[in-house]
Amino acid sequence: MGKSKVLVVGGTGYMGKRIVKASLAQGHETYVLQRPEIGLDIDKLQMLLSFKKQGAHLVEASFSDHRSLVDAIKQVDVVVCTMSGVHFRSHNILLQLKLVEAIKEAGNIKRFLPSEFGMDPARMGYALEPGRVTFDEKMAVRKAIEEANIPFTYISANCFAGYFAGNLSQMGTLIPPRDKVHIYGDGNAKVIFVDEDDVATYTIKTIDDPRTLNKTLYLRPPENVLSQRELIGKWEKLIGKELEKTSISEKDFLSSIKGLGYAEQVGVGHFYHVFYEGCLTNFEVGEEAEEASELYPEVTYTSMDEYLKIYLQN
Template identity: 70%
Template structure:
C-alpha cells in the first residue's frame, strides 16, 4: 500500500467511471482507461477520453467483442476496476463483466479486481422482492465467477449515491430538492447511508491495493451520513430557512403503486422499498469478512449530506 500501481479502468466515461479516473490520477497511479471500439461516433465520450489523456491517463484499445484485445489490455496493468453501468440493461452489464473475468483469468497477472457493484451489498439482498432481486442475483453470478477462478478481489458497497438520493430528498423519481412539499416513505425514520460520488471514487482507488481489503467487501458508511429521510429533509429545511409540507406515504400504498409499472421501474421501486421502509442498509453488522472505509482511511475528509445539499441552495 502506498506504492503507485498500474490500474485499468473499464467504463471510464461513465457516471462513476470518470470520477474513478480522476481519483486514480490524483492519487498518482499509472492510470489506463479502456477505449472501447463500441464508442463509435459518440463525440462526448471521445472528447472525455482525450481529456483523460491530456491529464496523464493512457488510453488502451479494447473491445468486448474481441477477447484477445481485452487480454492484451489487461496484461499492461496490475489492477482492474470495472465501472460499467447497469442502469439501462443490467443483463448486458453482467454479460460484459463475465467476459472481463475470462480475460483476467487468461492474462494471469492481475493482483486485484474490483467489479462493478458500488451499491447495496448483493449478498445481503438475495431475499429481496422481485423484480429488484434480479440485480443482486446477477451480481452474485459475477462474484461466483471471480471466486471460482481465484482472482483476488475487493467488492465495494457504496450504498446510496448522493446525486440520486440526496438531490431529491430521497423521493423516488426526483433528483432536485423540493422547496414546498415532500413525500416521506412511511414515517421517514428508517436510516440509510449516503455517499458523495467523488468520495466513492476516492475510497475505491484507496482500497484497490490495500492488503487489508483483499478478498473482502469494503463498506462505505460515513458516520455523519447515516441518516433517515426525515433527517435529510430537516437539514435541507435549515439550509433554505423554510419548513416543507410533509406527506407520509404508507407502506401498503407504496407497494400498490409498484404494480403495473414497466419492469425496470418496478425493480427500482422495490430497491427504494427495502431502503426506506425496511432500512436494509443499517440492519446488520458488517462481519469479519469486510472492512469499513472511514475506519480504514480516516484521513479522507468525506462530503457530508449538509455540504452536499448546499450546492442546491
C-alpha cells in the first residue's frame, strides 16, 4: 500500500505549519486547505504559497460552504485538523463539527485527527471553570466523530516546549529568566514537555499505523518527563548560575485566577491542573491508548537539555 494522501486543515497555524512540513518530509502527498476567509492576510498567503513550492497542493474550501469541504476531503485519505484552541479561549474547536459532517458525507476518509495536541480532554471532566470549556468542546467533537463512525486518532501532546519549557513555565514571558523564577507549589509535579516539531513528526507517523487506529496517542518522551524544578536545574546548569526561587502556594495561585479576564482564566486554570495536580502524569497509558516513543523508537526527539540551549545568548 502507498502512503496516504493527507489534508491539513489550519495549515498556516502554529501546529499546522509543522504538520504540513512533517507530512511532506515523510513522503505523503500533502494537501492544505486554503480558505477564502484568509482575505488580505499576506503572511498566511505567502506561507501557503511556500508550501506549494515545497510540493504541497492547495485546496480551496470554506467552512461556510459544505460542498466545497466535501469536495476537498474526497481528494485525500486522511484529514489532520490543527485549528486553534489549545490554551486560550477559541471558538474554532466547534467549527470542526462542520468538518465531521463533510467527512461523514464524503465517506472515503481512513483516518481523522481532530485538533487536540494538548491534555487529554477525556481525563479533564473535573477541570476548573472556565478552563474546562476547551475540554468540553473537544469532547463534543470526539462524540460527533465516534457517532459518525469515522476512524480516528487523538493526539495528546501535553506541553508545547515553546510555551512551557523555553520560559521555565513562567507566565507572561516566552524566554527563560536569568535572575528570579517562580515555582508552583513544591515544583515537583511531573510535567511532559515536547518540542513542537517532534509533535508533528509523531502525529504523521500515526496516520497509516494500524496500532493507533481509534486510539489516543500520548507523547511522553522519557527524557522530557520532568518536574519544574528539574527543568529549572537544566537551565541553571547551562548558564552556570542558580536562580532565586519564589514558591507560589496553591491557595495563592487559585486566588490570582479570580482577578483575570476570561481568556486568561482559561489558560491559567490549565496551568493549575498541570503544575499543582500533575494531571499529565498521574495515570498510566492504558490498553486503549499508545505511547509515541515506544511505538516509534526511530524518532530522535529533542531533549529539553538540547532545547534550552537555543535560548543562550551566545
